[in-house]
Amino acid sequence: MKRVFSGVQPTGNIHIGNYLGALMQFVELQQDNDCIYCIVDLHSITLPQDPKILKDNILDVAALYLAVGLDPKKSVIFVQSMVPGHAELAWILMCNSYTGELSRMTQFKQKSKDSESAPTGLFTYPILMAADILLYDTDVVPVGNDQKQHIEITRDLAERVNNKYGKTFVVPDGRFLKEGARIMSLDDPTSKMSKSAENIHSRISLLDDANKIKKSIMRSTTDSEGSIRFDSINKPGVSNLLNIYSAFSGMGVAEIEKKYEGCGYGDFKKDLVEVTVGAIMPIQQRYHEIRKSQELIDILKDGAERANATSEKTLARVKKKFGLGL
Ligand code: ATP
Ligand code: LTN
Numbered sequence: 001m002k003r004v005f006s007g008v009q010p011t012g013n014i015h016i017g018n019y020l021g022a023l024m025q026f027v028e029l030q031q032d033n034d035c036i037y038c039i040v041d042l043h044s045i046t047l048p049q050d051p052k053i054l055k056d057n058i059l060d061v062a063a064l065y066l067a068v069g070l071d072p073k074k075s076v077i078f079v080q081s082m083v084p085g086h087a088e089l090a091w092i093l094m095c096n097s098y099t100g101e102l103s104r105m106t107q108f109k110q111k112s113k114d115s116e117s118a119p120t121g122l123f124t125y126p127i128l129m130a131a132d133i134l135l136y137d138t139d140v141v142p143v144g145n146d147q148k149q150h151i152e153i154t155r156d157l158a159e160r161v162n163n164k165y166g167k168t169f170v171v172p173d174g175r176f177l178k179e180g181a182r183i184m185s186l187d188d189p190t191s192k193m194s195k196s197a198e199n200i201h202s203r204i205s206l207l208d209d210a211n212k213i214k215k216s217i218m219r220s221t222t223d224s225e226g227s228i229r230f231d232s233i234n235k236p237g238v239s240n241l242l243n244i245y246s247a248f249s250g251m252g253v254a255e256i257e258k259k260y261e262g263c264g265y266g267d268f269k270k271d272l273v274e275v276t277v278g279a280i281m282p283i284q285q286r287y288h289e290i291r292k293s294q295e296l297i298d299i300l301k302d303g304a305e306r307a308n309a310t311s312e313k314t315l316a317r318v319k320k321k322f323g324l325g326l
Contacts, residue, residue, distance in 0.1 A: 001032070001033055001034045002033045002034065002139040002140050003033070003034050003035075003036070003136060003137055003138050003139045003140070003170075004029050004030075004033045004034065004035040004036065004138065004139070004140045004141070004142065005035075005036045005037075005038070005132065005133055005136050005138040005140075005141055005172075006022070006026060006037055006038070006141055006142050006143060007037070007038040007039065007040040007043070007080065007129075007132055008022065008023075008037075008038075008039060008040065008061055009039075009040050009041075009043050009044045010039050010040075010041050010044055010054060010057035010058040010060070010061045011044050011049075011057060011195055011196070012053070012057045012060070012195060013195040013196075013203065013205045014060070014061060014064050014195070014205060014206050014207070015183075015193055015194075015195060015203040015204060015205050015206065016183055016193070016203070016204045016205075016206065016244065016276070016280075017182070017183035017192060017193035017194075017203070018195070018206075019068060019206055019283075020181060020183055020244075020247045021144055021177050021181050021182065021183060022142065022143070022144065022177075023064070023065070023068045023070075024068070025142045025175070025177075026065075026068075026070060026075075026142065027068060027069040027070060029140075029142060030070065030071060030074045030075045031074075033140070035074065035075040035076070036075065036076040036078075036136050036138075036307060036310075037065060037070060037075055037076070037077050037078075038077075038078060038079070038080050038132060038307075039058055039061045039062055039065075039077075039078070039079045039080060040080045040129075040132065041054065041058055041079055041080050041081045042080050042081050042086060042087065042128060043080070043125060043128060043129065044057075045121065046119060046121040046122045046125050047111070047119075047122070058079055059291065059296065060207070060291070062077065062079070062296055062299075062300055063287050063290050063291040063296055064206055064207075064283070064287055065077055066286070066290050066296070066299070067206075067283045067284070067286035067287040067290065068206075068283055072299045072302070072303065076303050076306045076307055077299060077300065077303045078300060078303030078304040078306070078307045079300055079303075079304065080132065082300070082301075082304035082307075082308075083304055083307045083308045083311055084308075085131075085135050085308065085311035085312065085314070085315050086128065086131050086132055086135060086311070087128070087131075088315060089131035089134065089135050089311075089314070089315060089318065090124070090127050090128040090130075090131040092318060092319075092322065092324075093127050093130055093131055093134070093157055093161075094124055094127050096157060096160055096161055096164075097127055097153075097157060101153060101156070102123055102124065102126065102127070102153075103123075104149075105125075105126055105149055105150070105153070106149060107125070107126075107146070107149070107150070108122060108123055108125065108126075126149075126150045126153050126154070127153075127157075129150050129154065130150075130153060130154035130157050130158075133154050133172050134154065134157070134158055134169045134170070134172070134314070135310075135311045135314050135315070136307070136310055136311065136314070137169070137170040137310075137314065138170060138172045139170060139172060139173065140172065140173055140174075140175050141154075141172050141173070141174050141175065142174075142175040143174060143175070143176065143177075144176070144177050144182075145176050145177060145182070146192075147174070147176075148174060148176065151172070151173075151174035154172060155171050155172065157169075158170070158171045158172070159171055161321075165321040165322065166321060168317065168318055168321050181243075181247075183240065183243065183244060183247075184236065184240040185197060185202040185203065186201060186202050186203065186204070186216055186217070186219075186220035186221065186240070187199050187201060187202045187219075187220065187221055188202065188221065189220075189221055189236035189237040189239075189240045190236055200212075200216075201215060201216040201219055201220075202216075203216070204216055204217070204276060204280075206280060206283055206284070206287075207284060207287070208280070210273075210277045210281070213273060213276055213277055213280070214273045214277075217241075217269050217272055217273050217276065218269055218270075218273070220237060220240075220241065220269070221237040222235075222237040222238050222241070222265050223235050223237060223238060226264060226265065228242070228256075228257060228260040228261075228263060228265070228268050229257050230242050230253050230257060238265070241268070241269070241272055242256055242257070244272065244276065245268075245271075245272050245275055248275045248276055248278075248279040249275050
């Protein structure tokens with residue numbers, strides 16, 4: 001059994017890209033691995049958050065985790081800030097990292113480019129992520145390609161500490177998405193579907209109602225050719241819709257192309273609305289059943305206790321290696 005760890009930020013608008021790209025992998029992996037899934041609220045405060053909204057978003061992600069099929073009997077599900085070891089290990093790792101390597105992180109460069117001075121937390125974000133991963137002796141980290149650099153720095157840090165202090169950390173591997181699994185924005189199919197994009201019709205959120213889903217799909221960007229075929233270079237919009245159709249229906253892309261031979265985009269989009277709504281509604285139903293329940297709170301408390309027990313062991317080992325404490 002391999003130890004799997006991953007996290008999602010509670011920043012709202014969990015969309016079908018997050019679902020097809022990350023959450024579905026999480027569910028699959030819990031069958032034969034020892035999985036820990038975290039809601040990384042400490043990461044989310046690297047940018048300003050409204051406290052009330054953040055609290056709601058944390059519970060939303062937790063309820064969605066369960067609604068898509070994460071099973072608290074198989075996986076540990078918890079909120080990062082409820083386990084103090086994350087911040088503690090991050091500090092120790094910070095003392096073994098360099099401003100040079102953190103300055104090279106593309107996510108930091110992107111998120112800080114418009115201001116003269118960025119929050120320190122945004123700069124040290126990758127170290128907290130490394131702490132999340134190393135704290136649980138993680139073997140595998142399922143994430144999107146955008147996280148490659150962060151996994152690399154985690155591995156570097158683990159190896160650096162192991163070389164200096166003797167074997168302390170497991171060096172983790174990333175498990176990255178296949179290119180085709182990347183869901184693109186509906187209004188601009190050359191950029192990825194994103195939580196933070198301004199246009200709500202650029203994404204389909206897992207909590208959108210059927211009407212909104214219909215609007216977003218019907219107005220999605222295609223092209224003037226009028227044929228339904230996969231060509232991500234020349235027909236990025238249609239190709240993206242084909243990917244979504246395929247993911248939700250289980251049909252292969254070639255099969256879908258065949259089914260819609262000679263049809264117009266309107267008919268194809270109408271059916272895609274049906275397929276998407278059909279896939280999302282059962283998730284929403286489970287979400288609503290659990291979102292306000294005491295069960296959800298109990299699951300997160302139990303998850304935090306279990307995560308804490310494991311993290312304390314790792315921290316004790318690290319502190320001993322470093323000569324910290326008594
Ligand atoms: P933002 O765009 O606002 O930075 P996000 O939509 O990328 O946010 P994250 O919380 O950063 O959301 O991502 C959660 C997980 O979902 C990550 O593993 C990420 O790689 C994956 N993911 C995000 N967007 C997509 C997408 N469009 N297609 C497939 N996977 C995605
Ligand atoms: N940076 C990640 C979220 C994240 C994470 C982690 C993922 C924080 N800590 C540990 C995997 C393992 C993101 O933005 N997707």
